[in-house]
Amino acid sequence: MQMNQEQIRAFEPRSTIFQLKGQLVEMNYSKSTIDRLNSVWRNFIQYWDDHPQLEFCIQTIQEFISFRYGCELGDRDKAHNVRRAMNMLWDFAWHHQVFKQSSLNSRKFSTEYRDAFEGFLLHLIQCGYSEGSVRTFRSRLFQFEDYLFNNKIFNLDNLTSECLNEYSKTLGSFSPKTVVRKLRLLQHLLQFAYENGFIAEPLSPIIPKLRIPRNLQLPTVFTKEEVNALLAAVDRSNPLGKRDYAILMLAAGLGLRVSDIIGMTFDEIDWSKKLLSIVQQKTGKLVELPLTDGIGWAIIDYLQNGRPESECDHVFVKHCAPYDVLTPSMYRTVQKYLQKAGIKGPVGKPAGMHAFRHSLASAML
Structure with missing residues (x-):
């Protein structure tokens, strides 16, 4: 089922969202999930009413998100909820279908496929x-x-x-x-x-062979002053702060990917030579990087005064039982310290760990 141009111009969000919510109930979505999605849809209805000349298209959705949410750094959960709600509305309006998201840990492919x-x-x-x-x-x-x-x-x-x-x-x-x-x-x-x-x-x-233009979306890059301000916003008087500070120092100082930082083990650090020897998880290549005094002391402070007792051989661990290896995502961490430092990221551009480590490369150019 497809929308033609006449249907796009005649799109009525209230009736479409009402039908969509009914479909979600039939698909056993929880009330709390539907309520979170509906909070975004209510804002979209208000935006739609305030702009009667609009057509329902991707540009309108993007403009709504930028207008209503784009100036807020927010956290990843909120940004994900907004995108999920609007993608779901678009799919339902165009195809009258809901492409359900499932946990990869529990879901299996059907016998047919x-x-x-x-x-x-x-x-x-x-x-x-x-x-x-x-x-x-x-x-x-x-x-x-x-x-x-x-x-x-x-x-x-x-x-x-x-x-x-x-x-x-x-x-x-x-x-x-x-x-x-x-x-x-x-x-x-x-x-x-x-x-x-x-x-x-x-x-x-x-399938058409499309190419991604070079520099289509460059990562957000922080200035040297912003990097220093973000690091200064970390409270190093508590164990979590010591851990976050050491991780951020490795990202900003050496440009390491978060997966390589989280995956770092004790035997990859040569304290006598002040050297890190890491096999990159993405490329599988061995890289050797100098362990500067600032980074070294940040790691030592965490190990001596912040890291919980754990048999895990990874340097950085969770600070709640069972104290094993961290999940390889630091988006919320960067967002938290950006907010504490009063740094606002560009509207519509990512401002997470990927951008933070790229700031080193930018400073070296």
């Missing part, structure tokens, strides 16, 4: 893709599987060029970079499926 999808992911692992990349690919395959079931396609061999073109239209609310990556994964999946007998006809050439 399990052999093809699991075989494809195993193939990617054998090709050298990292665990994190394969986890992302799995999530995207779940979304594609949802689309297939919603359109009553229960076998890959029943795929048609029309079906694939319709699926590409559901990606309209994503950034160009995400669209390219989703279509590229689908192209590889179809090539694998053809070569391994899951489909009879080669469908991968149907």
